Amino acid sequence: LTQKAPTIQEVARHAGVSIGTASNVLHGKSDLHSSKTSQKVWDSAKALGYRSNHLARSLARQRTNTLGVVTERHQPMMIRNLYFGYLLDGFLEYAVPHAYQVKLISILNDDPQNGVLHIENGTVDGVILIAPVIDSPLLSWAQQSRLPVVVCGSTLPESSGLTCVDVNNEQAVRQAVEWLIQQGHRRIGFVKGDRLHWSARQREQAYMRTMQEHGITPQQDWLAQGDYMLDSGRKAMEQLLKCRPPLTAILAANDQMALGIIDACRQYRVRIPAEVSVVGFDNVEHAALTIPALTTVHHPVREIGMRAAELLIEQVETGERFAKRVLLPGELVVRESTRPLETEAVSATNHNRTTNQ
Amino acid sequence: LTQKAPTIQEVARHAGVSIGTASNVLHGKSDLHSSKTSQKVWDSAKALGYRSNHLARSLARQRTNTLGVVTERHQPMMIRNLYFGYLLDGFLEYAVPHAYQVKLISILNDDPQNGVLHIENGTVDGVILIAPVIDSPLLSWAQQSRLPVVVCGSTLPESSGLTCVDVNNEQAVRQAVEWLIQQGHRRIGFVKGDRLHWSARQREQAYMRTMQEHGITPQQDWLAQGDYMLDSGRKAMEQLLKCRPPLTAILAANDQMALGIIDACRQYRVRIPAEVSVVGFDNVEHAALTIPALTTVHHPVREIGMRAAELLIEQVETGERFAKRVLLPGELVVRESTRPLETEAVSATNHNRTTNQ
């Protein structure tokens, strides 16, 4: 079978019809033609093993029916793999049945110009941007391009004029913090995510705001900088362990870092949750398997992927770009890494708070 | 900026040259032309913000410079996400710098015919098949297609005539089993992977063979069927726990199932490694974080992705399909879920062996 693939022209000739007619019945309105003609064409197509050339079709129609998934290359691989995998899963889940194919566009962040060339080369009808960082050149490109775009995993300011789909970081973090407070905790530490990410900034803000709304002013040393990677959680914990009086609970901006915290606690023989409660963010697969099982906020990544596909396809098919913000709620999943603070501890904490303020 | 993208024709007119000339300097041999001409063309291109249309170019050249990554949809998502993420990472790592783009082709296994249409539609120069199952229709398609193909994650029989890149399951499992035997273990159980996968079959065979070569005949009840998912590891362990005399070590066909085993042991208060040693396969991120940390075989998934890209591109560029088998070695990573069997235990085991045979 080393022969070339048959073209629509050969099908037309074989069926004894014009090439336009063949095209019509094969793709366009087949009810334009007599059923006898249609049948002839289909028969010929089958006989020759015809498969239409998507490239030629796309060029002629000025529509590729393919969507691009754009990632910046420098993202930490671990994060990328976890977030990316689920997101892609949801994206495909929606796009494929809607007759869209997907192309991966992996951009080296040291060469944004070149990256944009790979996007606007006619091969995709629209793109999703995966978790672009705060100063990403992709964002400014997206703002002035006329290609439909949906941003996932970064909640941009309203003023960006771009559609984005993300977990509601504000709501999600608030839920976690308020729950800890309800459990009697007040000295709650926070491990920040990678400062390049919108999500890191927003989660930190939500933490600060919620604490303050409850009359708690986090001290400087209650916060530690992380970068969303496991090891940074370990390091952050070493630092937070020095707080005096000690923190009774710690919220990490993602699960990877929470895993690092758990590991550090094991190393330093700090018991979770007896001595400190730990809460993560994402609800990765493994969060249920740590010892103790991690209390965390579920991040609906798959759903985000599906919604993104939906919103992107909507823009492609209506032909108009819009700027919606879809924020899916996170949901606290309480497991075993947290516990209520006992009365005695609570009063101790209250005392500390007084001295702190 | 709502105007249409400029075409090469407009660039040519702007520069005052023919469209063929513009094409030459922009892409082909620019040393064909005087540097003055070249300069004019480049200037015009920049002035107009020209980006070449990859679709049109591909159609004209009969070469897309894009590679397809084909997955069957029914694969368990967890597996897919873990294996897939790293593989894709390696694949991109190699393909992108070599000027290839990548397209995702997600095939619903209930409709293989249709799936093949998505592959042979002119949009890709070649494809990799990710872990096709034993009776996958993709395999028979690949054998009779003339499109370059590389199979990853399934070591096909030589007779398949297809190029594949995979971890060396035989060597990798042998290494794990022999190491356990060296540590004094003889009653070594095995948790099988999903029977649809080549890898599951091969890992089981390697286990059997290695055991037998060392004079150990695994009893029926030393093996339990799993499906590569965590929960099946749990179930398998419940079953293996019933062996009398008890198994002293268990090898799981992948880490997910090993995690299930660890979890089951915790539930049933079986101490690892004091009462039973556990070995996984894959060396997933989390394997280092279990308690106890999991001894496992490192599976070089990223490297597999890179090699696959390399071999695929080689086929595309030379224009000839070949059938290489590249088997990358797995490497045992010893952590804390295993320990040597004490002399007393060893003699007990020897005794058992005698009675068993």
Added chain:
DNA sequence: CTGAAAGCGCTTACAG
């Protein structure tokens, strides 16, 4: 060194 022209495989008005 450069231009005119055919061609890649399809779609889509436009006549009839």
Added chain:
DNA sequence: CTGAAAGCGCTTACAG
């Protein structure tokens, strides 16, 4: 209901 033709945006021999 159907065919002839122009066009999608590029590349590549082929003349000159």
